[in-house]
């Protein structure tokens with residue numbers, strides 16, 4: 065089975081549509097949370113995501129905050145402003161979709177979470193030392209997560225695993241236990257503004273990281289029109 069793995073779309077419809085248009089053929093989509101937050105297109109992104117083939121999606125911290133599940137004051141000021149805006153904009157239908165998302169799930173022997181297997185919605189796995197501690201919190205060979213907006217490929221037994229800002233490969237056959245992050249579709253933070261996603265083959269166990277340029281200017285225009293913090297528009301250009 066060919067799986068398109070996406071995460072952290074953050075209400076960026078332009079980036080999402082671009083990823084879907086270049087991803088090629090896939091049998092299923094695994095989405096690692098944070099469909100909403102920061103950006104101007106929450107309902108549009110949910111509508112597209114929910115229509116994807118054999119969709120499996122977990123809940124992110126921005127999804128949870130939009131539902132009022134968590135105290136949004138734990139977010140920085142501008143992220144919190146965007147959550148308040150999203151709460152006003154979100155339709156009952158979209159809200160219902162977010163409400164049904166599980167915090168974690170196992171698919172084809174792969175654990176899927178937004179943050180970490182220890183704390184599915186909130187933990188950040190930013191570096192290899194943190195990743196190493198996480199291997200005890202899941203039983204499958206593979207764990208996929210998002211939340212940091214930075215692609216990563218960590219192997220339990222490999223001392224030179226990439227605690228990376230830039231991965232030095234595009235396609236790799238998975239060996240041993242790994243924690244994988246496809247990066248962010250809608251708000252990359254590794255100083256590469258291109259939308260990030262991955263293709264996973266469940267039979268051959270290959271992981272292919274891909275990046276694609278999209279029309280950032282049009283998203284920035286919608287951010288401005290919506291009255292969302294300009295910082296969320298600026299950062300798209302520089303990828304932080």
Ligand code: ZN
Nearest residue numbers: 072098124211
């Ligand atoms: Zn996020």
